[in-house]
Amino acid sequence: MLKNFTFVAVSLLGMAATSAATLPTPSFASISNLDTQINQINKIQETATKEVAPEDKPKEKRLICRGCNSNELFTLNALQERGITDKAAIATVMANIKQESQFIPNVCEGGARVPYRACRSGGFGIIQFTSSDRFYGLGTHASRIGGDPSSFDTQLDYVFTEPQWRQIEDKLKVPNQPVNFYMRLAYSWLGWGVKGPRESYAYDYLKRFEYEEVVS
Numbered sequence: 265m266l267k268n269f270t271f272v273a274v275s276l277l278g279m280a281a282t283s284a285a286t287l288p289t290p291s292f293a294s295i296s297n298l299d300t301q302i303n304q305i306n307k308i309q310e311t312a313t314k315e316v317a318p319e320d321k322p323k324e325k326r327l328i329c330r331g332c333n334s335n336e337l338f339t340l341n342a343l344q345e346r347g348i349t350d351k352a353a354i355a356t357v358m359a360n361i362k363q364e365s366q367f368i369p370n371v372c373e374g375g376a377r378v379p380y381r382a383c384r385s386g387g388f389g390i391i392q393f394t395s396s397d398r399f400y401g402l403g404t405h406a407s408r409i410g411g412d413p414s415s416f417d418t419q420l421d422y423v424f425t426e427p428q429w430r431q432i433e434d435k436l437k438v439p440n441q442p443v444n445f446y447m448r449l450a451y452s453w454l455g456w457g458v459k460g461p462r463e464s465y466a467y468d469y470l471k472r473f474e475y476e477e478v479v480s
Contacts (some may be wrong), residue, residue, distance in 0.1 A: 290323045325475040327351065328358050332472065335367040335416045342420060350399065351473050352440040352466070356446035357436065359465035360454060365390045369416040380406075380413035391454060398426065 281407060324461050327349075329340050343354050365371050369390050372383035377447050380388060381405065387394040393402050411418030423429055433451040443466045450462070 283409045321479045323479055325340045325477050327354065327473050329469065330472045330474060333367065335369075336362075338416065339367070339420060344425075346424065346433065346438045348433070350437075350441065350446075351442060351470055352443050353436045355466040355469035355473065356443055356450055356462075358448045358469050359462045360456075361390050362465045363456075363460050364392045364454070365461045367416070369419050372413045377395045389413075390416065391419075391423060395420075401426070435445075443470075 282440075288335060325346060329336060332340065338355060339358055339361065343357060348354055348357070361367055364387075367390065368377070370377050370379060371389070372378050373385045373387035373392060373394070376383070376385070386392075388399060389402065393399045402419065404424040405425060406413035406418050409418065409421065411421070412479075413419070432453050435449050436446060443463060447463060447466070456462075
């Protein structure tokens with residue numbers, strides 16, 4: 265019985281050795297070809313990735329103002345955001361705000377620096393809201409948006425809602441006009457009693473404006 269078992273075991277070992285001997289051995293040439301194919305696939309993938317990669321974001325030209333303070337820059341950017349891009353148009357609007365208030369939001373007519381509710385002498389703020397509907401309209405607008413009527417951003421936001429402004433805004437978007445064209449629009453917006461150096465301010469802004477490329 266033991267002899268038979270030994271014979272069977274030896275026979276199985278022989279068969280296993282024979283089977284292993286008959287398996288094909290990979291050649292160095294086939295391995296080399298495989299490496300070449302993998303490298304080619306990697307190059308194709310890299311090329312495809314580059315081709316579908318997003319292009320650089322487009323740039324646009326925006327006006328900046330050399331030497332302008334934060335409120336002036338805020339106004340400059342806000343006007344451009346509203347689609348007013350002509351330099352003379354923007355300069356004229358800013359010149360009128362400068363004439364009215366020097367871009368100081370909490371200035372009461374006569375020059376006193378006081379909060380909105382403490383101003384009792386007429387005009388108040390960046391464009392000297394004088395008539396009762398405009399003055400109290402500022403307070404109503406501030407309450408509606410949760411803003412401070414004495415702050416610059418709340419007042420400028422209110423300006424853009426006034427009917428006087430809405431009547432001229434589209435005309436301010438007409439490009440390539442001289443300062444006096446836009447100044448006539450500004451008069452219908454503000455109805456000033458004293459013109460003062462508004463045009464001089466406008467030309468001064470024009471000297472300080474520059475175009476800068478920014479990512480859109």
